[in-house]
Amino acid sequence: MKRIELIGVEGLPEVKPGDDLGELISAHSTLQPGDVLVVAQKVVSKSEGRVVRLEDVIAGDDALRIAAHLIATPDPRMVQVVLDESVRVLRSERVLITETRQGYVCANAGVDHSNTGAGVLTLLPTDPDASARRLWDRLRELTGVVVGVIVSDTFGRPWRLGIVNVALGVAGLPAAIDLRGTPDDAGQPLHATVLAVADDIAASAGLVMGKTARTPAVIVRGLELKGSGTGQDLIRPSAEDLFR
DSSP states (O other), X not given: OOOXXXXXXXXXXXXXXTOOHHHHHHHTOOOOTTOEEEEEHHHHHHHTTOEEXXXXXXXXXXXXXXXTTBTTOOOHHHHHHHHHTEEEEEEOSBSOEEEETTSOEEEGGGOBOTTSOTTEEEOOOSOHHHHHHHHHHHHXXXXXXXXXXXXXXXXXXXXXXXXEEEEEEEESSOSOEEOTTSBOTXXXXXXXXXXXXXXXXXXXXXXXXXXXXXXXXXXXESOOOOSOOOGGGGSOOGGGOTTO
């Protein structure tokens, strides 16, 4: 692999609960065998009805207490939604870091209010790998083409400034490539090298998606990947996680 292309899927309409996302994408793109389609979590969540209206949320005592200690004091109802989507709170001073029901350690449990409309929040898909697999199946049914699918979202990083796209759900391609035990250029065995290839692909697609470019799906073309994996493959075990 010496060159890849990033092709934004343009012209997608605003996605609503119940929309056939595979049909929308196939109607606005031309997929080729071996392509990897990276789809923003937000449109996946919208199509699956993973949205909450703040007017329907009542903040509990914990949410009221935590909100008062966060930067910019967010709406306590949003904090309540974050708590509802989490299995544990890891930090609640200045920023709210939790472990989500899906196993991710991230800010605000992935709950987001950007590009959703006033008073509306999107939640992470209940099972991003299942979401990726359904889209993989649907695209194959509609186009006859087998492609890889990544459901992506932007996460912050503990040791680096800024956010980047990462892979939450994966279907039809490996999530990681384990090079441990293979020789380096000097013939010495590698001991710790595991490439998060699905995150690499998601991050590259993020360059085309942008945050306000209204390009929630990107085709990555030119990859030569064999095998399969899941987004869960990229979650660090608790015993190795510095934050749990």
